[in-house]
Amino acid sequence: MNAPMTPFAKPWIANPDGYRVPYEVFTDQVYYDQEQEHIFRGETWSFVGLDAELPNNGDFKSTAIGDTPVIVTRDQNGQLHVFKNLCMHRGALLVRESRGNAKSFDCVYHQWSFDLTGVLRGVPMRRGVRGEGGMPPAFDMANFGLDALRVEVMNGLIFASFSKTVEPLADYLGEGIVANIQRIFNRPIRIMGDYRQYIHGNWKLYAENVRDPYHGSLLHLFHSTFGLYRATQKGFTYMDPSNRHSLLKATASAAPTSASEDQEVYKDVRSYNTEFHLKDASILVGRPEFDDRASLVINAIFPNLLIQQIANCLAVRQSVTHASNAFEIVWTLFGYADDDEEMQMIRMKQSNLVGPAGLISMEDGEAIEIVQDAVIRDGKKTSVLAMGGVHSGSVDHMITEGPIIGFWENYARYLNLGADLKK
Amino acid sequence: MSQTITAAHSAAIDALHTAYLAALDKGDMAAWASTFAADNARYFCISAENDHRGLPLALMYDDCRGRIDDRVSFVTKVWVGTYEPYRTRHFIQRLSCEAAGNNQYRLTSGFTIMMSAEGGTTAVLTSGEYRDLIEIQGDGDKFRAVFRERRAVYDADVLPRYIVFPF
Ligand code: FES
Ligand SMILES: [Fe+2]
Numbered sequence: 001m002n003a004p005m006t007p008f009a010k011p012w013i014a015n016p017d018g019y020r021v022p023y024e025v026f027t028d029q030v031y032y033d034q035e036q037e038h039i040f041r042g043e044t045w046s047f048v049g050l051d052a053e054l055p056n057n058g059d060f061k062s063t064a065i066g067d068t069p070v071i072v073t074r075d076q077n078g079q080l081h082v083f084k085n086l087c088m089h090r091g092a093l094l095v096r097e098s099r100g101n102a103k104s105f106d107c108v109y110h111q112w113s114f115d116l117t118g119v120l121r122g123v124p125m126r127r128g129v130r131g132e133g134g135m136p137p138a139f140d141m142a143n144f145g146l147d148a149l150r151v152e153v154m155n156g157l158i159f160a161s162f163s164k165t166v167e168p169l170a171d172y173l174g175e176g177i178v179a180n181i182q183r184i185f186n187r188p189i190r191i192m193g194d195y196r197q198y199i200h201g202n203w204k205l206y207a208e209n210v211r212d213p214y215h216g217s218l219l220h221l222f223h224s225t226f227g228l229y230r231a232t233q234k235g236f237t238y239m240d241p242s243n244r245h246s247l248l249k250a251t252a253s254a255a256p257t258s259a260s261e262d263q264e265v266y267k268d269v270r271s272y273n274t275e276f277h278l279k280d281a282s283i284l285v286g287r288p289e290f291d292d293r294a295s296l297v298i299n300a301i302f303p304n305l306l307i308q309q310i311a312n313c314l315a316v317r318q319s320v321t322h323a324s325n326a327f328e329i330v331w332t333l334f335g336y337a338d339d340d341e342e343m344q345m346i347r348m349k350q351s352n353l354v355g356p357a358g359l360i361s362m363e364d365g366e367a368i369e370i371v372q373d374a375v376i377r378d379g380k381k382t383s384v385l386a387m388g389g390v391h392s393g394s395v396d397h398m399i400t401e402g403p404i405i406g407f408w409e410n411y412a413r414y415l416n417l418g419a420d421l422k423k
Numbered sequence: 424m425s426q427t428i429t430a431a432h433s434a435a436i437d438a439l440h441t442a443y444l445a446a447l448d449k450g451d452m453a454a455w456a457s458t459f460a461a462d463n464a465r466y467f468c469i470s471a472e473n474d475h476r477g478l479p480l481a482l483m484y485d486d487c488r489g490r491i492d493d494r495v496s497f498v499t500k501v502w503v504g505t506y507e508p509y510r511t512r513h514f515i516q517r518l519s520c521e522a523a524g525n526n527q528y529r530l531t532s533g534f535t536i537m538m539s540a541e542g543g544t545t546a547v548l549t550s551g552e553y554r555d556l557i558e559i560q561g562d563g564d565k566f567r568a569v570f571r572e573r574r575a576v577y578d579a580d581v582l583p584r585y586i587v588f589p590f
Contacts, residue, residue: 098472098580193473193480196581222501276500280489328581333480348484357468357482357586359497363505365585370507 012412018386019405024379026202026372031415032324038414039303040066040321043166045152045159045173047305047318048072048082050332052156052189058101058116063330064320065160065304070149071095071105072158075116082160083118084147094146105146118146154178155185157305157316173301174240180247180299183290184309188337192347195331197356199365201372203304203319203327204411209364210300210317211403213237213248214387219367220360222353225276226284228311228360229296232261235398243392243406244302249294250398283349286311287342300403302410310360312343313350325372331355427522432559432568436520436528439557439568444513447588452495455589460558460569464488468575468590471551482577483589498587506587511548512537518552526559527571534575536590538583551577551590 013020025031040046046065049072053061060073062085069085071094087094087107094105094114104121105114113122120141128134149160152169159169170178199206209215216229223229235250278284289312297309306317314335320328331354335347354361375381385408388400392409395402411417428436439458446454459466468483485491518531531554538548556572575590 099476191478193470193476193478195470195480195482196472197585198581198583200584219505221505222497225501276496278489278496279492280487282487283490283493348479348481349486349490351480352484352490355482356582356584359501362502362585362587366506369584 012408012417013382014390014405016390018384019390019401019408020382020384021408022380022382023375025411026205027324027376027379029324032321034415036066036068036321038416039411041068041162042414043161043163044303044414045161045166045169046303047157047301047316048160049158050156050189050191050316050334051080051153051158052191052334053099053332054080056101058103059099060095060102060105060116061099062095062097063318065149065162067321067323068162069093070160071146072160073102073105073116079117080151080153080158081116081118082149082151082158084149086147087112088114088120088144088146112144114146118148120144120146155181156189157181157185173245174242176238176247177240177245177299177301180297180307183292184297184307184314189314189334190337190339192333192335192351195329195333195355197329197331197365198322199327199329199368200325201327201368202324203321204407205368205371206319206327206329206364207300207303207407208404209368210298210306211246211248211407212401213298213398213403214401215367216296216360216398219363222359226278228284228353231399233398235296236394236396237388237398237400237403238394239392239403239406242410243403244410246298246300246403246406248296248298248398248403249292250296251292251294283352284311286346286350300407302407308354310353311350312346313353314347315354325376428520428528431566432528433520435559435566435568436530436557439570440515440517440532443570443573444515448510448512450510450588452498452588456491456495458570459488459491459573460560460571462488464491464570465572466491466494466570466575466589467573468577470580471576471578472580474576482582482586494589502587506585507540509538509540509587511539511588515553523556528555528557528559530555530557534590546583548583549577549579549590551575 048063049061054074057074057076057078060071062071071083071085073081085094089110089112092107092109094107111124115121126135149162152159154169217224217231229250233250238247295311299307304319308315315331315333318330333351335344353359385401385404388402392402392406443458466485467481469481473480485494514535515532518533521529523529531552534553535550536548537545539545554574555570557568558571559566559568577590
């Protein structure tokens with residue numbers, strides 16, 4: 001609480017040979033507390049769910065922004081609300097179920113009852129019992145509604161903010177990111193289900209991971225082995241003007257320009273094997289469904305969302321923080337409401353690609369944990385971000401760490417780290 | 424229907440369960456795959472949360488025999504070196520068994536999986552329920568039980584780590 005800002009005084013270094021981030025950002029509680037205040041409860045929009053998860057009036061889900069528990073609910077008029085999941089009496093967690101349908105939210109402790117718009121409607125024993133006790137005349141129920149967050153819904157994605165002053169969502173995201181949301185959420189979706197995975201590492205290691213197109217074909221050998229994504233593939237790395245968000249996009253053909261080029265690029269890669277064949281190759285047989293024919297789109301939205309399109313595997317991934325060394329990923333996979341049966345089957349098969357046991361995502365969990373475990377005693381040492389030149393911003397290739405630099409520039413800005421981190 | 428199982432079939436089913444657990448506890452993926460019917464079999468690993476919500480999404484969705492074999496290759500070939508080795512101990516108890524005709528039985532069993540990471544302590548990975556369609560193949564005194572379908576419905580809302588081996 002109110003930790004001194006001195007730990008932030010040291011400058012982060014952006015030299016021509018690399019942008020350096022001190023490892024203590026992943027381990028030190030001071031950073032964690034400041035992030036909760038200045039990022040998750042600060043001037044940002046956080047993803048909290050899909051409106052397709054709450055189809056009916058009265059539907060609710062509980063989730064968290066950073067580590068602050070919130071309730072997302074659709075009131076009796078169909079309006080979406082997001083509240084802090086905190087009883088206004090003495091602070092009990094108001095909703096304990098992860099999902100449900102309710103007419104009101106009733107606190108179990110003393111049964112204060114809130115309607116779905118957050119208004120306090122009932123206080124048992126408010127007038128006392130047999131003329132004794134009761135709330136004082138000055139107690140006005142109108143002053144004890146739930147803490148409501150700002151809410152904006154874009155193409156069915158629900159975002160919430162604790163800030164009264166943050167720019168409107170569309171401005172926060174920028175045109176290019178809004179265009180990708182419109183591209184993927186172009187019609188009603190059908191939810192396939194969730195995965196939830198606990199990762200024993202800092203949430204920012206995942207923020208780096210999803211802004212890192214360079215690791216794709218190196219860590220995830222399924223990619224290069226089966227040609228879902230290769231570094232020889234054409235693609236681009238887009239960043240919004242603020243460099244908070246990124247869009248990594250690979251175009252359809254993963255075929256190498258020539259076999260010899262492929263061999264050259266991957267000559268140092270362990271167990272890369274173009275000879276390996278699947279017994280059931282139907283997992284790789286998709287159906288083009290976007291005009292741009294992109295096979296891989298990884299759209300990281302600051303601070304807690306990732307939107308993915310990997311072939312026909314569509315998902316949102318929400319990060320929920322638990323501690324400086326623990327966070328959770330909630331994946332929601334979806335298709336479209338008008339998918340035919342074959343398309344539903346394609347998406348089911350391709351769901352094997354992602355999630356806690358995903359063929360191209362299992363390793364991300366491991367990569368994060370081995371970094372966390374190793375840097376714990378080396379807080380003053382730094383990583384080095386240099387691939388693709390030491391700069392953020394859009395480039396017309398994917399062999400870059402630029403989006404990660406963009407993340408850190410913004411991180412430093414939100415936490416007011418003080419150093420001029422731009423080159 | 425539950426009374427219709429013979430002692431010999433029941434023993435074959437027990438042997439199948441034992442073979443399955445022994446395979447996974449040894450990390451022997453080929454032996455795991457060989458507990459499934461050779462021609463046509465399915466393996467699904469799904470969260471209780473999705474199952475309760477009536478949603479199809481599975482952690483592992485192997486809807487044909489070929490994908491069960493491919494999962495062996497993913498673990499033993501593609502993923503080699505990328506995951507932290509861990510060992511498991513599976514424990515099960517049978518909850519119900521019903522004859523389903525054609526030498527087939529529907530079974531449910533509770534399971535617990537303990538996990539020991541290399542250099543670490545032992546912890547519960549998850550518990551859950553197996554929902555099986557088991558077939559007795561062969562006749563006379565030479566028969567064995569195989570899975571036509573195994574559906575592992577795991578209880579953990581949040582998995583404690585990434586997952587390499589099937590449940
Ligand atoms: S804490 Fe909720 S009613 Fe008392
Ligand atoms: Fe990855």
